[in-house]
Amino acid sequence: MFGHYLALGVRHLRRNPVLTALMVVTLGVGVAASMATLTVLRAMSGDPIPHKSDRLFAPRVDIRPDDASDPDPEPPLQLAYRDAVALHGARRGVRQTVLYGVAPAIDPGRPDLPPFFSNGIAVHADFFAMFDVPFVKGGAWSADDDTRGGRVVVVRQSLATRLFGSAEPIGQSVKLRDRDYVVTGVVADAWDPLPRFYRQIGGQGAFTGMEDVYVPFATAIAAELDQNGSTSCYNSGDNDVPGFEGLKQSQCVWLQLWVELASAGDAAAYRDFLAGYMAEQRKLGRFPRGDNYRLHDVMGWLDANQVVAEDSRLQTYVAFGFLLVCLVNTIGLMLAKFTARRGEIGVRRALGARRLAVFQQHLIEAGVIGLVGGAVGLVLTLGFLWLIGRQSTQLAVLARMDWVMFAATFALAIVASLLAGLLPTWRAMQVQPALQLKSQ
Amino acid sequence: MLVMKNLSKVYRTAMIETHALRGFDIHVREGEFVAVTGPSGSGKTTFLNIAGLLEEFTSGEYHLDGKDVRGLGDDARSRLRNEKLGFIFQGFNLIPDLDLYQNVEVPLRYRGLGRAERRTRIEEALAQVGLASRMRHYPAELSGGQQQRVAIARALAGKPRVLLADEPTGNLDSQMARSVLELLEEINAGGTTILMVTHDPELAARAKRNVHIIDGQVSDLVHEPVLRAVDAAAAP
Numbered sequence: 001m002f003g004h005y006l007a008l009g010v011r012h013l014r015r016n017p018v019l020t021a022l023m024v025v026t027l028g029v030g031v032a033a034s035m036a037t038l039t040v041l042r043a044m045s046g047d048p049i050p051h052k053s054d055r056l057f058a059p060r061v062d063i064r065p066d067d068a069s070d071p072d073p074e075p076p077l078q079l080a081y082r083d084a085v086a087l088h089g090a091r092r093g094v095r096q097t098v099l100y101g102v103a104p105a106i107d108p109g110r111p112d113l114p115p116f117f118s119n120g121i122a123v124h125a126d127f128f129a130m131f132d133v134p135f136v137k138g139g140a141w142s143a144d145d146d147t148r149g150g151r152v153v154v155v156r157q158s159l160a161t162r163l164f165g166s167a168e169p170i171g172q173s174v175k176l177r178d179r180d181y182v183v184t185g186v187v188a189d190a191w192d193p194l195p196r197f198y199r200q201i202g203g204q205g206a207f208t209g210m211e212d213v214y215v216p217f218a219t220a221i222a223a224e225l226d227q228n229g230s231t232s233c234y235n236s237g238d239n240d241v242p243g244f245e246g247l248k249q250s251q252c253v254w255l256q257l258w259v260e261l262a263s264a265g266d267a268a269a270y271r272d273f274l275a276g277y278m279a280e281q282r283k284l285g286r287f288p289r290g291d292n293y294r295l296h297d298v299m300g301w302l303d304a305n306q307v308v309a310e311d312s313r314l315q316t317y318v319a320f321g322f323l324l325v326c327l328v329n330t331i332g333l334m335l336a337k338f339t340a341r342r343g344e345i346g347v348r349r350a351l352g353a354r355r356l357a358v359f360q361q362h363l364i365e366a367g368v369i370g371l372v373g374g375a376v377g378l379v380l381t382l383g384f385l386w387l388i389g390r391q392s393t394q395l396a397v398l399a400r401m402d403w404v405m406f407a408a409t410f411a412l413a414i415v416a417s418l419l420a421g422l423l424p425t426w427r428a429m430q431v432q433p434a435l436q437l438k439s440q
Numbered sequence: 441m442l443v444m445k446n447l448s449k450v451y452r453t454a455m456i457e458t459h460a461l462r463g464f465d466i467h468v469r470e471g472e473f474v475a476v477t478g479p480s481g482s483g484k485t486t487f488l489n490i491a492g493l494l495e496e497f498t499s500g501e502y503h504l505d506g507k508d509v510r511g512l513g514d515d516a517r518s519r520l521r522n523e524k525l526g527f528i529f530q531g532f533n534l535i536p537d538l539d540l541y542q543n544v545e546v547p548l549r550y551r552g553l554g555r556a557e558r559r560t561r562i563e564e565a566l567a568q569v570g571l572a573s574r575m576r577h578y579p580a581e582l583s584g585g586q587q588q589r590v591a592i593a594r595a596l597a598g599k600p601r602v603l604l605a606d607e608p609t610g611n612l613d614s615q616m617a618r619s620v621l622e623l624l625e626e627i628n629a630g631g632t633t634i635l636m637v638t639h640d641p642e643l644a645a646r647a648k649r650n651v652h653i654i655d656g657q658v659s660d661l662v663h664e665p666v667l668r669a670v671d672a673a674a675a676p
Contacts, residue, residue: 004549015537347533350494351594352522352550354515434494437529437606 005361009368016337023333023369027420028376030326031413035377036384037312037319039405043398044308048193049131053298054264056130059087059274060304062292063251064234075292076232077305078201078253083281088124092273093259095126098217099199100255103228104176106213108163118159118176120213120228121199122220128154128185130260131198138170138185141216145184149218153181157189159212176213179223187214194397197298198258200305201230227254251286264297271295327420334369334424338362345428346436359429366421367414374413381409441633442468442491442602447500449486449656460486461656464500468602468635473628475647476637483656484637485606491635492525492604493517505601522550526595526632530607532587534579534594540566541575544594551598565593569623585616592623596632603627605636609643621646 013020047053061083062075079087084098102122107115127133128140137160141152153174160169160183173180192210199211215225224244233252241249261270274293281287296304338345345358353361382401389396401409449461460483468474478484489495490502493509502509505524509517527533534543544565548558566572569589571582579587588608595603605624609617621643628634628648636647644650652659 001549011537343533344535347535348546348550349518350492350521350527350533351547352518352598354518354550356515357550432495434489437494437527437531437533 001357001360002364005364006368008361009365012341012365013368013372016340019333019337020369020372023330023337024373024376026326026329026333027370027373027413027417028380030323030330031373031377031409031416032380032384033319034316034323035381035405035409035412036388036399037316038408039381039385039401040388040395040398041308041312041316042405043194043400044312045302046194047299048195048197049298052132052260055261056298057093057259057261057267057270058296058301059257059259059270060294060296061274061278062287062289063253064289066288070234073292074304075289075294076234076253077256078230078232079255079257080251080253081248081255083277084255084257087257087259087274087277090273090277092270093261095130095260096258097124097127097130098255098257099123099127100217100220101199101211101228102213102215102220102225104213104215104225106159106163107175109175113162118212119209120176120215120225121211122215122217122225124217126260127198127214127258128187130258131193134188134191135185136188137168138183141184145216146218149222150216151179151181151219152184152216154185154187154214155183156187156210156212160186174213176215177223177225181215181219195302195307197302197307199256200301200307201256221248229254267295267297323416327416330369330417330420331423334366334421335427338424338428341428342431343436345431346433349431349433350437355429358431359425362425362428363418363421366417366425369421370414370417371410373417374410377413378406378409441470441472441505442466442635443501443503444491445501447490447502448498449483449490449495450498459656461490461497463657466651466658468633470601470633471628471631473625473634473648474636474651475644475649476635476651476653477639477641477644478653478659482653484653486656487653488604488606488635488637491602492527493521518550522547522598524601526598526600526603528588528591528595528603528605528608530610532579532584532591532611534587534590536579539576539578540571540582540590540593543579543590544575544597547594547598561597561599562593565597566590568596569593583616584612585619588612588616588620589623592620592627596627600632602633602635605634607638608636609638609640617643 049056060075060077061079063080063083064070064076088096088098100122102120103117104120105115106118125140125143125146136157140154141150144150145152153176155163155169155174163169163174164172169183169186172183174183196210226244227247231247231252231254233250235251240246247254259270261267271293274295275291278287278291278293294304302308348358385399385401389399444464444466447461447464448459451458451460464487476484476487486495490497493504504520507520509520512520535546538546541562544562545558548561553561562575563572566575569592571586571589571593574582579590582590608624609620612620624634624636625646636643638644
């Protein structure tokens with residue numbers, strides 16, 4: 001009977017086209033508003049590396065002076081050079097990397113391609129394995145390059161094409177600022193984690209600006225590649241020593257550290273290690289605010305950085321509230337539609353339809369309305385996302401529909417229409433045939 | 441076939457109790473063609489609705505084809521309606537956006553018959569009422585008489601034990617009414633029991649038995665319709 005009821009549902013759409021159109025559009029608009037905001041929210045709050053996000057950790061330690069100048073109980077999001085290097089050097093994780101943004105000028109040495117600034121990042125070699133960075137050619141530099149500050153570099157596929165065309169990029173030389181670096185690997189352009197979780201501070205935001213150049217951390221420090229990002233200084237005297245060396249010696253925070261642990265359960269041991277490190281440093285007069293540290297896994301780190309703004313969540317709640325209003329309207333329209341068919345229901349009941357059969361028929365019809373409403377909602381969602389994407393480059397990255405959201409749009413429309421159809425269907429089921437047949 | 445004993449039906453609102461049927465007794469035998477007459481508000485339609493299991497009764501007994509229907513749930517009543525009863529209404533009550541084939545198919549689908557058997561029954565039923573060639577037409581494309589014939593075909597397709605007709609010719613002109621009545625007589629001759637509510641004395645006269653209802657009670661049972669006797673007397 002399902003196929004028969006489905007066919008009847010489709011046929012009944014044509015019986016009162018104005019009422020049908022109203023229901024479909026009402027449902028479609030509600031679904032589109034919800035799905036458009038949900039799509040953006042989902043992209044913002046999704047797990048960018050789900051298979052290991054619970055094993056990747058970013059530590060924070062509270063380096064601030066113990067005064068009332070900054071009452072925020074949360075420690076700074078970044079680390080000072082000496083802490084980052086010390087914690088990295090302890091090698092308490094399976095892998096670890098310090099990172100900071102750099103923006104060295106690249107001189108292609110070609111008359112047709114003038115020098116330009118790149119968007120780069122200084123990291124340890126573990127970075128690539130920790131974050132599952134895919135290579136299209138070559139690979140990461142060696143541990144020895146990390147230690148001695150080798151003149152090596154990894155570039156993104158698009159930059160490799162720009163610099164070398166179709167020539168083999170591995171082994172080629174890239175001039176960053178005034179020094180040549182040998183390309184050891186080419187990262188696939190397809191690598192585009194969303195949000196860009198590993199580098200939340202500085203750069204081009206949480207959703208855009210993938211790096212073109214990856215330089216060994218030790219090399220970047222030795223070359224005094226300036227930090228391209230955010231620096232926060234809390235202690236007086238932080239700027240006593242000028243230049244890059246001064247930044248290294250200061251208590252200013254400008255680096256991030258990521259540690260990959262063997263399992264999520266190892267976080268407790270790492271916290272103990274952090275507490276121990278701070279206690280040891282306190283003996284040297286540092287960390288006056290006590291054991292105020294944090295150890296975030298990937299999702300915790302995104303929360304700490306408020307990647308999903310509260311107003312984004314609020315917009316989604318409002319959109320779903322709007323869907324609720326649309327549903328209430330759809331219930332009213334469906335009630336009108338089914339009430340107009342009381343006579344037919346009476347005839348069907350007289351001819352032997354059980355109440356359950358009437359219920360099934362009308363609920364499936366509500367589902368058909370949902371299916372058509374879903375199609376309309378999908379078109380409107382794409383339209384809304386296009387409009388959202390036009391607001392900014394970051395939103396353009398987020399406002400993209402994938403297959404999951406495509407399916408979710410239809411699912412939401414059908415579920416919403418079935419919910420809206422429950423009351424009208426229940427009322428249809430209650431029709432007393434004797435009352436309807438005489439009045440036909 | 442259809443037995444009601446001391447049956448009553450009371451409609452209650454907060455203020456008023458209306459006795460639509462009281463102490464109602466009737467026994468319709470298999471193969472009978474019974475006309476139910478009575479003034480407006482006498483309880484004819486209530487009787488037909490109860491006979492058709494479309495309404496429940498307040499007290500008394502009702503046996504349909506030997507089955508006590510008192511206290512049956514909605515599902516069981518629906519199944520009985522589908523298997524044992526056929527309905528013909530004054531307003532035809534065809535479903536406007538189904539063609540004739542699909543209209544006749546409705547009760548057969550609820551019975552769960554397979555596609556082949558449904559087709560056979562529908563074609564037979566529409567052929568019986570003379571509309572086999574128009575099975576893909578819609579009700580709006582037919583005259584009133586033809587629509588009533590489709591309604592009869594719909595009732596016949598289920599091979600009911602009892603055909604319940606409520607003013608089956610009430611919306612038809614005299615010529616069409618005669619043709620529908622002839623069809624009903626033909627069906628009755630085939631063995632189907634017919635219970636017909638009518639205001640029309642001429643129609644009632646052609647039934648095998650008349651039942652007159654006044655104030656919710658059977659006032660008299662006339663086994664040989666009066667008008668048939670009058671017609672016979674008037675004949676040369």
